Amino acid sequence: MNGLSAFYTFLKTEFSEENLEFWLACEDYKKTRSKSKLVSKANRIFEEFIQNEAPREVNIDHETRELTRKNLTGATSACFDEAQAKTRTLMEKDSYPRFLKSTSYRKMTEQASSHGTSKQSHT
Template sequence: MSCWMPGCPALSMCRGLAALPITCLERAKDLKTRLGILLHKPEPGHKSGSSSKLQLGSRRRNSSQEVLEWRESFDQLLKSKSGVNAFHTFLKTEFSEENLDFWLACEDFKKTRSKTKLASKANRIFEEFVQNEAPREVNIDHETREITRKNLSGATSACFNEAQAKTRTLMEKDSYPRFLKSASYQDMTKQAASRGASKRSHT
């Protein structure tokens, strides 16, 4: 039975319970506010203003130069992290990104030092990219596929060299020229050239 008499213990308890969620909500809001302040607080030693603008400008100049260097050679493109990303995005539009993914997997594979990991990685790469009807099968000839299969029996860091070289040549002669002619790369070079001209006019 409810009691609404002043001073009733049941009423005090009800009031206390009713107040609890509000207190929790207030604490949650306070915590969220503090967390927001911490997230937006600059890190110690972080300089704002003109110095950060100079750093951003420097990065833009570097990236502009990089973009123009990609057309010099396929090697220049592969040396650039942003170049690889841009090329990968282009390959996705042609549904042939597995070639670059295989090449990158081989590059990572070569850095493996543990013999146990080398063998397991080799099998995984072979099953994903090289074997017949692999989920992401790369376009290599039957002979290269068989050589690679035999190499797995005594996996070394060089066991994918021939298949990787064939895939690289295919990208260099086929996909790379199309990438350089693509609208996306043409836009990047125009922006890079524009930034370069703007820089020269201010010096």
């Protein structure tokens, strides 16, 4: 299991995986080159994560939500930057430190270090 999937699994136990899903959706969105795809992806991301009562609504303030709604009219690769930054900060200051203290993280690092030791002894 890699670090990203371990963190995602941890977020699911806290019922906050939508933050990482949104962040990853934004990263994918920024790589989109087609203008028509940008528009459809932007609307899908907004409906899924940003609008009030969205199925996987992220925890952002009203001002950021409204700014993002306005940004949709342009549908540039940067229209989610502010909302994405807010969710990243939330994960950095809240979820990620808890993840680093979690049992699942400790187990993952123990496995990684034991695999690293066993590989080194074979050389």
